[in-house]
Amino acid sequence: MKINENGKKKMGRPTDDPKQLSTRIRLSETDVQRLDFCSQKTGKTRADIIRMGIEKVYDELSK
Numbered sequence: 001m002k003i004n005e006n007g008k009k010k011m012g013r014p015t016d017d018p019k020q021l022s023t024r025i026r027l028s029e030t031d032v033q034r035l036d037f038c039s040q041k042t043g044k045t046r047a048d049i050i051r052m053g054i055e056k057v058y059d060e061l062s063k
Contacts (some may be wrong), residue, residue, distance in 0.1 A: 019047075 027035070038049045 035046055035049055038044075039046050042049065044052075
């Protein structure tokens with residue numbers, strides 16, 4: 001939870017899985033176009049699509 005300028009906790013949307021870490025990746029223009037296509041077709045955010053891809057690869061490797 002974030003702290004505002006008054007030192008009080010800032011309220012956000014409650015979640016059972018807070019996203020506190022971030023990472024940065026470099027993508028080609030083609031990769032971004034594919035990511036945006038998937039996002040538009042599913043109605044999910046870019047971050048959600050990337051998380052889905054990570055989960056899919058993880059599941060395949062964990063078998």
